[in-house]
Amino acid sequence: MVVVIVLSLAGSAASLLQPLLVSRVISLVQNSKPLGMLVVALVALVVISGVLSGVQHYLLQRTGEAVVLSSRRRLVARMLHLPISEFDARRTGDLVSRVGSDTTLLRAVLTQGLVDAIGGVFTFAGAIVGMAIIDPVLLGLTVIVVAASVVVVVSLSRRIRVASQRAQRKVGDLTAAVERAISSIRTVRASGATEREIRAIDVDSEGAYDRGLEVASASAVVVPIASVAMQVSFLVVLGVGGFRVASGADTIAQLVSFILFLFLMIMPLGNAFGAVTSVNSALGALGRIQEIIELPSEKEGDSAIAADLPVSRSGLDSQGDDDTDAAVRFDSVQFAYPAAPPADDGLLPPLDPEAAARRDDIDLTVLRGVSFSARRGQRTALVGPSGAGKSTILALIERFYDVDSGGVSIDGVDVRSLDRDDLRARIGYVEQDAPVLAGTIRDNLVLSRPDATDDDCRRVLEAVNLTSVLERGSHGLDTQVGEDGVLLSGGEKQRLAIARTLLAAPPILLLDESTSSLDGINEQRLREAIDAVAENRTLIVIAHRLSTVVDSDQIVVLEHGQVVGVGTHSELVKTTPLYRDLAKHQLLV
Structure with missing residues (x-):
């Protein structure tokens, strides 16, 4: 930037010298005197000005790309x-x-703002000084015309910025609509909804078009102002200047120099007017970027939370010897998902008034005083109807959210006092709909263990009966899985997600419906693999098929966000009506 500014100032100086040389050349010609090296100097100034402009343009573009790169890195x-x-x-x-x-x-x-403004100010000021020396009267008339144009541009600049923000917001809406349709293209096609999705995207496209027209209508007034100011100033100077030359107040050389200085004054002004649209659009985009940058990150505020927590073992000391071996413990946990925020830039569309009113009447609390402990080296199963809060429990262990009251502890330490990266390094988590990332099989496996060898990868693939995927082509671990794992079956995607977790082999494993898409043979193979890797590890499993968890060391039964039973399969069948009903429906009683 410093080099560009220096080049800009040097280019401005070279341009400001040209009217002075032209005036000198005209005077020598009028007096029939030799020009000497003046013509060579004038040509040299033109060439130098052009070269400096080209180098400056390249450096500006490179710097602009660097700013875009650093902004993207910071934003991502x-x-x-x-x-x-x-x-x-x-x-x-x-x-x-x-x-x-x-x-x-x-x-x-x-590229169209900062540096142009710095060089333009220097050129503009230099031109003003030169014009003042030549003819203050003509300068006064010129300033009146220019001042009027500046007032109009300044008054329109805010309108352009607001219109640009709206336009970028609509572009975001359009991108979101396209992403929604493409990511669900199979469902859209199967539902015969292709044309409806196209029409919905058309609505967002037209919205972006309309907002773009608002920017165009504002800039359409700004862009020609420089041209009009130039023409009016030129006509005024030409008319009044010609009269002053005829009256002997000015010479022809002075009038020509004044006109050249006029062009030098108007050109940066024109660039500035043209930059108003671009810079205000950029400022509108900057506002959207800053909105994300200024949002608190997941880790911000953790130290404050940790400072408010007791230094003790988060209540475990008072629970008796039976709980001192708990790897994971929930203690009277109360939790509700955050309410939907008001509609704003980039947020999900708000509910209609009636739906919003109905939602306000609904209690959004998901967990209500949940307490249980999962012991080290044992398997704990969470069962219950949909919406009972099972997946939320795993999300709280991972600290995707923090509890509203109560506490979640790992090895006797409240998770809110732990660094999130350290916490998650100790936990392996397979989501209910575990995503497969676009890329290769190796890319997906080493996500949580980048130092894994090819042999390690093949070992876990064999453990989950997924080596057949490697045999489909000649690429082996470099076999592509497609966007969202589209080249794999549902069961293969689930097994790949589990293999990724088994490869990391952390002390605590969280499995959310990890076998729901598997056939009986693969489910058995997978259970054997999990049993092997789960030895001396804590395993918490969510399952709707009770047959997969009946042999668990402990089963926690949840209903409406509350624990209604804890025990083994045989104990719960006798003591917990909900579990007994679930077992009857699945022919396990």
């Missing part, structure tokens, strides 16, 4: 550290739009 780093609740409330497509199109607009701040 912040985005991927946001609390999970932010992703619950925001649309994926809008976030992608901020990384793509919004950051691109920042280039205009440099």
Whole structure:
């Protein structure tokens, strides 16, 4: 930037010298005197000015790209550290739009804004000084015309910025709509909804078009102002200047120099007017970027939470000897998911008034005083009807959310006092719909253990009966799985997600419906693999098929966010009506 500014100032100086040389050349010609090296000097100044302009343009573009790169890095780093609740409330497509199109607009701040303004101010000031020396009267008339144009541009600049923010918001809506349709293309096709999705995207496209027209209508007034100011100033100077030359107040050489200085004054002004649209668009995009940058990251505030927690073993000391071996413990946990935020840029569309009113009447509490402990080296199963809060329990162990009251502890330490990265390094988590990342089989396996060898990868694939995927082609572990694992079956995707967790082999394993898509043979193979890796590890499993968890060391039964029974299969069949009913329906009693 410093080099570009120096080049800009040097180019401005070279341009300001040209009218002075032209005036000298005209005077020598009028007096029939030799020009000497003046013509060579004038040509040299023109060439130097052009070369400096080209080098400056390249450096500006390179610097602009560097700003876009650093902005994207910072935005992505912040985005991927946001609390999970932010992703619950925001649309994926809008976030992608901020990384793509919004950051691109920042280039205009440099390429059409900052440096042009610095060099332009120097040229503008120099031209004003030169014109004042030549003819203050003509300068006064010129300033009146220019001042009027500046007032109009300044009054329109805010309108352009607001219109640009709206336009970028609509581009985010459009990106979100396209992302929604493409990510669900098979469901859309199977439902015969292709044309409806196209029409829905058309609505967002038209919205972006309309907002774009707002920017165009505002900039359509700004862009020609420089041209009009130039023409009016030129006509005024030509008319009044011609009269003053005729009256002997000025010479022809002075009038020509004044006109050249006029062009030098108007050109940076025109660039500034043209930059108003670009820079205000960039500032509108910057506002959307800053909105994400200023959101608190997942880790911010953790130290404050930890400072408020007791130094003791989070209540375990008072639970008796039976609980001192608990790897994971829930103590009177109360939790409700955050309420939907008000509609704002990038947030999910708000509910209609009637739906919102109905939602306000619903108690959003998911867990109500949940208490249980999972012992080291044992298997604990969570069972119960859908919506009982089973998956929420695993999310709280991972600290995707923090409890509203009560406490969750790992090895006797409240999870809120632990560093999230350290906490998650001790936990292996397989989601209910565990995603497969676009890339290769190796990319998916080494996600949580980047130092794993090929032999390690093949070993866990064999453990989950997934080596057949490696045999489909000649690429082995480098076999592509497609976007969202589309080249794999549902059961293969689930087994790959489990293999990824088994490869990391952390002390605590959390499995959420990890065998729901598997056939009987693969389910048995997978249970054997999990049993092998779970030795001396704590395993917490969610399952709707009780046959997969009847041999667990402990089963926790949940209903409406409350624990209604804890024990083994044989104990719960006798003591817990809900579990007995579940077991009867699955022919396990």
